[in-house]
Amino acid sequence: MSGIAGIVRFDGGPVELGHLERMTNAMAYRGPDGITHWSSEHAALGHCMLQTTNESLEESQPLANEDAGLNLVMDGRLDNWEELRCLLLAEGARLRTRSDAELVLRAYERWGEACLEKIDGDFALAIWDARQHKLFCARDRAGAKPFVYHWDGHCLIFASEIHAVLAGPNVPRELNQGALAEHLSAELTSRDDTLWQGVSRLIAARSMTVDEYGPRIKSYWNPKQIPLIHFHNDADYVEHYQEVLFETVRRQSRSHRPVGYEVSGGLDSSAMFSVGNKLHREGRLHAPDIAGFTLKFEKDTDAFELDFAHAVGAHCGRSIVEVRPTHKSVEWLRCEAARLCTVPNFPNTLMHRGIFETHHQNGGRVVVNGTGGDQWLAFGENDLAECMQIGAWKVLRKSLQADFSKSGAMWTMFNFVRHGVYPNLPSNVRKAARWALQREESHTRRSHPWLSAPMQELLDERMRQNYKMLAEKQSGIRIGLRERLMSLEGGFPTFARETMERMGSLAGIEYRSPFYSHAFLNMALGLPLTQLRNAQQDRSIHRKAMVGLLPEAVRQRTSKAEFSTASTPYREGLAALRFPTTLPGKRWLRLDGFSQLQNEVSDLETEGLYWSVGILTSVASCCEIVNNRTTKTNKLSDR
Numbered sequence: 001m002s003g004i005a006g007i008v009r010f011d012g013g014p015v016e017l018g019h020l021e022r023m024t025n026a027m028a029y030r031g032p033d034g035i036t037h038w039s040s041e042h043a044a045l046g047h048c049m050l051q052t053t054n055e056s057l058e059e060s061q062p063l064a065n066e067d068a069g070l071n072l073v074m075d076g077r078l079d080n081w082e083e084l085r086c087l088l089l090a091e092g093a094r095l096r097t098r099s100d101a102e103l104v105l106r107a108y109e110r111w112g113e114a115c116l117e118k119i120d121g122d123f124a125l126a127i128w129d130a131r132q133h134k135l136f137c138a139r140d141r142a143g144a145k146p147f148v149y150h151w152d153g154h155c156l157i158f159a160s161e162i163h164a165v166l167a168g169p170n171v172p173r174e175l176n177q178g179a180l181a182e183h184l185s186a187e188l189t190s191r192d193d194t195l196w197q198g199v200s201r202l203i204a205a206r207s208m209t210v211d212e213y214g215p216r217i218k219s220y221w222n223p224k225q226i227p228l229i230h231f232h233n234d235a236d237y238v239e240h241y242q243e244v245l246f247e248t249v250r251r252q253s254r255s256h257r258p259v260g261y262e263v264s265g266g267l268d269s270s271a272m273f274s275v276g277n278k279l280h281r282e283g284r285l286h287a288p289d290i291a292g293f294t295l296k297f298e299k300d301t302d303a304f305e306l307d308f309a310h311a312v313g314a315h316c317g318r319s320i321v322e323v324r325p326t327h328k329s330v331e332w333l334r335c336e337a338a339r340l341c342t343v344p345n346f347p348n349t350l351m352h353r354g355i356f357e358t359h360h361q362n363g364g365r366v367v368v369n370g371t372g373g374d375q376w377l378a379f380g381e382n383d384l385a386e387c388m389q390i391g392a393w394k395v396l397r398k399s400l401q402a403d404f405s406k407s408g409a410m411w412t413m414f415n416f417v418r419h420g421v422y423p424n425l426p427s428n429v430r431k432a433a434r435w436a437l438q439r440e441e442s443h444t445r446r447s448h449p450w451l452s453a454p455m456q457e458l459l460d461e462r463m464r465q466n467y468k469m470l471a472e473k474q475s476g477i478r479i480g481l482r483e484r485l486m487s488l489e490g491g492f493p494t495f496a497r498e499t500m501e502r503m504g505s506l507a508g509i510e511y512r513s514p515f516y517s518h519a520f521l522n523m524a525l526g527l528p529l530t531q532l533r534n535a536q537q538d539r540s541i542h543r544k545a546m547v548g549l550l551p552e553a554v555r556q557r558t559s560k561a562e563f564s565t566a567s568t569p570y571r572e573g574l575a576a577l578r579f580p581t582t583l584p585g586k587r588w589l590r591l592d593g594f595s596q597l598q599n600e601v602s603d604l605e606t607e608g609l610y611w612s613v614g615i616l617t618s619v620a621s622c623c624e625i626v627n628n629r630t631t632k633t634n635k636l637s638d639r
Contacts, residue, residue, distance in 0.1 A: 003030030003048035011154035059099035076123025143204030188491035189466035254286035260359035265308025268373030325351035330573030337621035338628035356507035372515025375487035380533025384420030450593030567613035
């Protein structure tokens with residue numbers, strides 16, 4: 001989990017290396033194996049190194065080609081390093097090292113911006129092409145690695161972190177009111193906005209070319225175009241699923257040190273661990289060993305899963321390390337927000353930090369997770385609609401018969417209308433139905449009584465724009481992709497994944513998600529929904545693929561843990577927060593709504609505790625960010 005930074009001027013002015021050093025120093029935790037810089041008259045690049053593979057031990061960045069016409073910085077790792085190396089050698093490339101960074105540099109040298117078609121993995125990269133006086137940047141298909149930038153009309157400043165960009169020269173600290181409204185309401189819709197005006201994320205699966213005419217962003221991968229996979233029988237689907245899953249885990253578990261796996265006891269993380277264990281025992285894993293970790297919640301809570309986690313360990317012949325969930329004080333959260341210039345964590349993400357720290361203390365650099373199972377394998381409800389859309393009438397009849405046999409006539413009829421007929425209605429009819437439902441429930445579903453009227457109006461406008469954009473994206477695509485693309489391209493999933501990535505980097509850990517790999521996404525999003533649902537049981541194909549790999553109690557598990565207990569330690573600190581009576585906080589919030597949130601947090605009987613805690617966490621973070629911004633702005637003015 002390295003870090004990158006850069007400053008490139010297109011107005012002929014010089015770049016001061018000290019400005020770049022200030023940016024890399026702001027995220028020094030990303031470079032435990034060294035921080036290095038390169039500069040020319042008009043460009044400067046910086047790299048914070050965290051070595052996680054054998055190949056990275058040979059890596060030195062920023063990396064230049066022989067004539068120094070190309071200079072690269074990359075935070076990333078390739079999944080197709082074997083194939084790309086062979087391809088480049090066949091093309092006559094001369095490779096000086098085994099590093100992934102050199103493979104990317106040589107790919108750009110050979111194929112220019114089209115190199116992204118050849119590169120597969122988790123990456124954020126920037127290549128200064130002095131020959132053409134342009135900067136080429138790109139981010140991986142699922143957005144595993146962050147990339148943030150600021151363009152002022154003549155200078156491009158980029159980094160892996162928001163606060164590192166803000167540490168760059170002449171980057172204004174002006175709040176983005178729209179993004180602020182989203183954070184204060186936990187209605188995150190934007191993928192490119194940050195809390196700061198003019199500081200943007202490069203969206204996943206996008207490249208950006210910058211020259212004297214400014215940035216030009218384009219998409220290089222479109223999941224809407226993933227074709228539907230077709231096999232003649234279920235056994236072939238399962239065999240294909242297993243092949244992709246095993247190969248994905250093999251490639252994503254590459255490390256020169258033992259690889260850690262989260263083992264919650266659920267289907268998804270347990271599958272990662274069991275597959276990694278099998279690969280290791282067969283000598284096919286690119287790592288010296290593996291280790292499993294699980295969160296140790298109290299037995300009388302809905303978050304308790306130790307019995308399932310240890311059942312997985314026993315089945316694999318390995319012990320699972322129990323780690324207490326991490327919780328910090330509200331004051332700590334506020335300090336992190338001020339330091340990182342963004343909302344740093346929610347309780348149910350921060351609780352994982354102890355796993356990262358424990359594995360790092362044991363010498364590990366990589367933790368593999370099961371995130372993505374809920375997103376890609378649990379959206380099978382509209383399988384009947386998909387059958388109708390593509391004309392798979394025999395499969396539709398078989399599914400209806402299975403539903404009737406397991407759930408009876410009434411449930412089968414309701415399910416057919418709701419998840420068969422309705423999704424196939426014209427978009428304007430579905431839109432009218434959704435509008436009527438939202439209108440009826442708007443007083444509870446979209447009400448944010450703690451927001452001031454101006455902030456609520458701003459939020460409503462952003463949400464309307466987002467719904468319009470989603471409707472346009474979903475027009476004409478396969479029904480099976482609709483809900484799953486929202487999980488891939490939504491604002492909140494983007495924020496959640498970046499938060500976990502950052503938390504890993506703060507602990508010296510690279511956090512990897514095999515379910516989000518390009519290969520797995522192409523397979524999972526191409527599966528017919530009938531492979532995901534069997535009557536009222538989800539993840540059908542995944543469960544079949546795990547026969548013998550997981551204990552039956554876990555493989556057939558239908559319950560899910562509920563983690564609102566992770567919010568409990570924050571009750572007292574959040575309830576004691578004072579209403580921000582000074583501007584601009586007073587313009588954002590209403591005192592009565594703010595007090596209502598605090599009452600909900602204080603009430604032990606309140607349902608949806610996590611929601612109220614999350615909102616107050618965002619409010620506290622945003623207030624601290626503004627206070628810190630005001631202080632820094634005043635200091636700059638005094639200079």
